[in-house]
Amino acid sequence: MINAQLEIILIACITAICCSIPGVLLVLRRMTLLGDAISHSVLLGIIIGFFIVNTIDSPILVLSAGIVGLLTVVLVEILAGTKLIKIDAAIGVIYPFLFSVAVILISLFSVQVHVDTDAVLMGELAFAPLNRLEINGVDYGAMSAYQIGGVMLLNIILCFIFYKELKLAIFDPNYAATSGFKPKTVLYGMMLMVSITVVVAFEVAGSIMVVALLVGPAIMASYFTKRLWAMFFLAPIAGVIATLLGYWASHLLTVSIAGSITTTIGLLFMFIFIFAPKTGMIAKAYQRHTMRAEFSVNMLLVHLWQHEVIGDAREENMKGTISTHFNWNGEFTELVLNSAIVRGFLQVSDDNTVQLLPEGREQACRAMEG
Amino acid sequence: MSNNKSTPPQGGASDNRAATPMEHLQRLDVAIHVEDLTVSFDNTPVLWDIDMEIPKGVIMAVIGPNGAGKTTMLKSILGLTKPNAGQIFIFGKPAEKQRRLIAYVPQKASVDWDFPISVLDMVLMGTYSNVGWILRPSKASKQRAIDALKQVGMLAFKDKQIGALSGGQKQRIFIARALVQEADIFLMDEPFQGVDLATERAIVEILHDLKERGKTVAVVHHDLQTVREYFNWVFMINVRRIAVGPVNKVFTEENLRLTYGGKSGFVERS
Structure with missing residues (x-):
């Protein structure tokens, strides 16, 4: 040079x-x-x-x-x-x-x-x-x-x-x-x-x-x-x-x-x-995605908890009812459920009922308090 | 004093004459005195011949419909708007020399909230008028900014970028910035605009704290229901001055009708 x-x-x-x-x-x-x-x-x-x-x-x-x-x-x-x-x-x-x-x-x-x-x-x-x-x-x-x-x-x-x-x-x-x-x-x-x-x-x-x-x-x-x-x-x-x-x-x-x-x-x-x-654009899109997933988990927990309190959990808290209720497709429902299961918020029993665990109830309370 | 022959006799019990306008202006218990203030934009009068004064130590609501000239009034006092006519005195002296005694809380929308500064940086701006040109705020100034953040309940947010705050939080740091200025007079333009109830209560508490410390506060306010509760003085304006004085004397149905042209929909409860 x-x-x-x-x-x-x-x-x-x-x-x-x-x-x-x-x-x-x-x-x-x-x-x-x-x-x-x-x-x-x-x-x-x-x-x-x-x-x-x-x-x-x-x-x-x-x-x-x-x-x-x-x-x-x-x-x-x-x-x-x-x-x-x-x-x-x-x-x-x-x-x-x-x-x-x-x-x-x-x-x-x-x-x-x-x-x-x-x-x-x-x-x-x-x-x-x-x-x-x-x-x-x-x-x-x-x-x-x-x-x-x-x-x-x-x-x-x-x-x-x-x-x-x-x-x-x-x-x-x-x-x-x-x-x-x-x-x-x-x-x-x-x-x-x-x-x-x-x-x-x-x-x-x-x-x-x-x-x-x-x-x-x-x-x-x-x-x-x-x-x-x-x-x-x-x-x-x-x-x-x-x-x-x-x-x-x-x-x-x-x-x-x-x-x-x-x-x-x-x-x-x-x-x-x-x-x-x-x-950046990708980071923002990723943040939006995870926030939506996080929000969906909270929404699900609050929903389950609500029906537990009302006492109609048997009918409402079924896997199938959940996806029609939230207008989620099967894939997204699985994703949200899995994410909640992994974090110990709920469990799905053999007859496809979704049951809240104590952790999940706490998280639902936190979510509602904002 | 005796060797100064040109000095006229001062005060005393024998002096019964009425105060001249100039002497009246120099009374120190008047924080702001506005005389014959007229402001127009393109020949449309926004303020018509306003005469009014704000006594020291009051918390005053400035009320009036949209376009009544409330913001223009504050901006004229601050020297941000050039009046067509009129004079403004602050603690008896021409306003130009006294503006540092005033802390201004502008409307939220008046600044760019994406600006790359932290909450603490913004509150520190309140110390600039005492720091002067070129020099940087001292450790003591920073401590004052931190104290002010504590007072408005925003210390936890001090390192956040200002755009990350909610509407009420933005208003709180605007007020914190005014607090560190160590001013004697506070002019606030719609501090309750778009804030939640908790923030509104917090701001009112700060206003009363300022009053306790002998400060004078004027607030552009929209909620007629809370005027009696929050303020002890009121200035009612609609281009012209409608009324100014203690809330329990001048905040009447009659004056409200004059201010809002009978469209206020506000029924006075007494």
Whole structure:
């Protein structure tokens, strides 16, 4: 493996960590679509920045793009705030507009920016190491690693310092306001953080991968923890795992790196969605099944007990009557009976009468008490 | 005092003049004073020229039909809604500077219960206003949160994710969060909404405990049958102020008719 490849992997992993941290906040605020919007509208900011400084490698571009990203958020919130239009529609109207204005500006002034459709959508991860950080002729590595690394550190530090404020402002903005915190300021600050992250990440990874990295790892983390602080650890880990797997796949198949990583995020999500312990689809189905079986056992015990008390157990507590009574098929009746027999709740005598044992009576009482 | 010549003569037996409005506002036995409060959404008045005050130490029911402006009233006091006109004073000072003295219990539906925090985390949020920016809650704050959970009978649930709770339990931890805030005034928006009888009794007990400790409580309430039993003060509102005062004086059939437009179906028992 050559150095350039290692550098690409490193840059991709840093990008994954960098995006997944604000992604957690975005997912919890239920504003993932805004990540999508920002990742497109920042193009306008980049072009405006380019008009100001006439070069593509200036920090001014990051700033101007960040501001346009924030402007997107403000415009969306103003539109949605009028209650005349829903937030998803507001997003859908604003960002194609800002993005297209940028496209028109590019073609009108034939700006020599290496911005073409492919680059915007899928980024140029493979070319990321080409731009070097050189000081006095010494090569310190890829420029983008430093840029994204810097934003990653900023995100980590900001989320650490303002952890409490972010948590409160997202969870209960009204309560935050009455507690003397300024939820609007905190939330706009958070969106500025998202904007800057997207701008810097988008240059190497492209908008689709950035959106996938913002949303995917955070969602995956939510399948494994119900604690915010843990999500801040698990989401970057999920992002890095997806990135490594995706890079490996792109190497095997010799396809676009960003495309491969983004696909892997989707596949990994589906895998977790289905197989996650406790919260995955299969685990949930299993829980429903066992709960139904457990409930059925209790229902049967209560039924038997009831008839014992009434005194018509002879007629009612027969195997056949039970299945017609509960509308169970023979197979399910056997299953429930067996489960109850194994647990010592009842016994079935030779004439097919079902008799409660003391244990079963106790369990019936417990079930009725809830 | 004698060298400050601009100070007007203070109090004294000889001072028989009536209190000026400003002096009246500064009385410390008035927890909340609302003057000429008007709030509208898109030119539809929600609150029309409300004047009222809540004396310190009462438990007050805020009653009125749907859309009467009960929640808007609380939100205006809290500064969450911008009024078109009017002034609000808390313990004699403009509300803006005094909001930390208020603990707010919002409606259950106002937050996202899937949010990844534990019951203890949520109750700890009540200490944030005293902790301030950036700093983390101290050990003492955590102890207060645990004590509050104990008080509402929810200590056993402290490590559960908040979404795993039932409606009544959610209401209990909302109240626990307000309790740890060490506020002087409690504003609660429908704390009895969708809770079982046991929880309702527990909440009432907490309200009376707060009253014992000299706190002031205002509760948006819907069950007219229990107003007499739970509260000693009542504020009847339907966009305009209908009546405010001690329950045994103002909670009358006449005022109920004015509040609910004769549709309350409530026959006063006396």
